[in-house]
Amino acid sequence: MIVPNRLAPVVTTEINYLVGSAEAPAGFPGTAHALEHMMFRGSKGLDKDQLAAVGTRLGGSYNADTTEDVTQYFYTAQARDLPVLLRIEALRMNALTLSEADWSKERGAIEQEVSRDLSSPAYLYLEQLQAILFAGTPYEHDALGTRPSFDKTKAADLRAFYEKWYAPNNAVLVIVGDVNPVTTLQLVEETFGSVPRKTLPARHKVKPVPPPAKTLTLATDYPVGFATLAFPMPGSSAADYATADVLSDVLSSQRGALYDLVPQGKALFAGFEYAPKKEAGFGLALAAFPKGGDAAKTMADMRAVLENIRKNGVPADLVEAAKRREIAQMQFAANSVSGLATTWSTALAFQGLDAPGDLVAAYQAVTPEAVNKLAATLLNPAHAVSAVLTPESSGKPVSGKGFGGAESFASSPDKPVKLPDWAEKALLKLDKPEPTPQPYVSTLSNGIKLIVWPSHVSHTIQVSGQVRTTPSLQQPAGRMG
Numbered sequence: 001m002i003v004p005n006r007l008a009p010v011v012t013t014e015i016n017y018l019v020g021s022a023e024a025p026a027g028f029p030g031t032a033h034a035l036e037h038m039m040f041r042g043s044k045g046l047d048k049d050q051l052a053a054v055g056t057r058l059g060g061s062y063n064a065d066t067t068e069d070v071t072q073y074f075y076t077a078q079a080r081d082l083p084v085l086l087r088i089e090a091l092r093m094n095a096l097t098l099s100e101a102d103w104s105k106e107r108g109a110i111e112q113e114v115s116r117d118l119s120s121p122a123y124l125y126l127e128q129l130q131a132i133l134f135a136g137t138p139y140e141h142d143a144l145g146t147r148p149s150f151d152k153t154k155a156a157d158l159r160a161f162y163e164k165w166y167a168p169n170n171a172v173l174v175i176v177g178d179v180n181p182v183t184t185l186q187l188v189e190e191t192f193g194s195v196p197r198k199t200l201p202a203r204h205k206v207k208p209v210p211p212p213a214k215t216l217t218l219a220t221d222y223p224v225g226f227a228t229l230a231f232p233m234p235g236s237s238a239a240d241y242a243t244a245d246v247l248s249d250v251l252s253s254q255r256g257a258l259y260d261l262v263p264q265g266k267a268l269f270a271g272f273e274y275a276p277k278k279e280a281g282f283g284l285a286l287a288a289f290p291k292g293g294d295a296a297k298t299m300a301d302m303r304a305v306l307e308n309i310r311k312n313g314v315p316a317d318l319v320e321a322a323k324r325r326e327i328a329q330m331q332f333a334a335n336s337v338s339g340l341a342t343t344w345s346t347a348l349a350f351q352g353l354d355a356p357g358d359l360v361a362a363y364q365a366v367t368p369e370a371v372n373k374l375a376a377t378l379l380n381p382a383h384a385v386s387a388v389l390t391p392e393s394s395g396k397p398v399s400g401k402g403f404g405g406a407e408s409f410a411s412s413p414d415k416p417v418k419l420p421d422w423a424e425k426a427l428l429k430l431d432k433p434e435p436t437p438q439p440y441v442s443t444l445s446n447g448i449k450l451i452v453w454p455s456h457v458s459h460t461i462q463v464s465g466q467v468r469t470t471p472s473l474q475q476p477a478g479r480m481g
Contacts, residue, residue: 011177012341014074016349019165022138030145044095053417069278079178100155121220167198176341206279216387227299242362248274249322310379313372334458
């Protein structure tokens with residue numbers, strides 16, 4: 001998918017392999033995640049030091065992530081360097097090195113990532129929650145993996161997974177930026193055309209059965225406690241995904257009944273989160289209470305709100321507001337080259353759509369009646385997993401990050417590296433910078449300076465302002481703020 005965007009002279013490539021931890025072999029839940037790391041350890045024609053050196057010379061930013069259903073690799077760089085980015089991805093798609101020596105080094109980095117996440121109270125809770133809600137399915141384990149599984153993983157195991165799933169007919173390549181679509185398509189054909197397609201294995205079925213009501217009790221290092229209720233919800237590829245997303249927005253709205261527990265003094269915080277995977281998802285209602293507070297009362301108050309919504313529905317005006325918000329957010333994504341690439345990747349790889357516009361149409365078609373009907377089905381206490389997270393200090397450091405943060409890839413080489421001829425030739429070229437359009441600057445009659453910079457990339461307008469201040473002159477001594 002090639003999406004021209006003239007916002008800046010940059011390009012983002014995002015290659016989505018339609019495989020993730022859901023296809024990992026039994027007993028090896030982190031296989032897809034481990035392979036993601038090894039994609040930065042070199043391939044035939046571009047070893048790991050050369051790959052790191054090319055990344056340094058290109059500038060820009062690059063990263064990757066692994067989910068249960070899709071593994072993504074993305075790079076943002078100058079638009080002129082698109083041929084280099086595509087060449088890297090083609091080499092990694094077809095000729096990854098995957099040596100045992102490289103895996104023995106990378107194993108340590110990925111196990112440190114596991115240790116970081118296991119020090120997060122939120123991660124530990126969500127790990128248990130996912131195991132209950134998706135019991136008996138490939139979603140039972142998240143995409144992170146475990147130290148025991150990585151300890152017994154061999155490079156040969158990663159190669160077997162790679163040979164099965166990494167193929168052009170199992171990937172979606174999204175290119176967004178300051179590019180010519182005709183010449184870019186020709187470039188893609190030239191770069192990837194020789195990579196052979198593969199016969200893909202059958203995929204594991206993901207059909208979770210709503211669990212019976214269950215209660216968990218956990219200690220947490222957070223300074224406050226949480227009462228939570230989790231419910232099974234549709235996945236991002238489901239026909240009623242847009243309706244479920246709007247329902248989630250209404251439940252999390254600060255104008256809604258759930259958040260109203262806060263100004264009533266019944267909770268320190270209250271909200272709702274929706275976590276859709278491709279084939280299934282879950283929703284999580286939560287309310288915070290102070291250390292030493294009445295967790296049972298907080299849980300009862302939250303249950304009462306959700307039960308009232310299940311029986312009587314939600315306000316129609318909040319449904320309309322949620323629809324407008326979701327559509328506007330998709331428009332704002334066009335104000336970022338990388339953001340637009342993510343929007344297209346999500347639509348194509350996770351939601352099974354032809355374009356993000358299909359999701360806009362789905363949001364527009366959502367009605368209050370459809371939201372209320374779905375709420376009556378989903379917010380069923382018979383299938384709710386409740387949990388109370390009680391604040392108790394463990395004396396251990398708490399991680400503020402969970403799975404999905406920046407990866408730890410091989411460091412830049414500490415010695416000169418000879419690049420392949422194609423990379424050296426491309427990166428030696430220096431282009432004369434093109435002058436950028438200047439904004440319109442004027443001063444209004446009341447003294448406000450107005451700066452207007454048109455950029456026709458989306459149907460949005462952004463307004464921002466700044467008041468000049470000098471706090472050291474304007475704040476009395478001892479009365480900061």
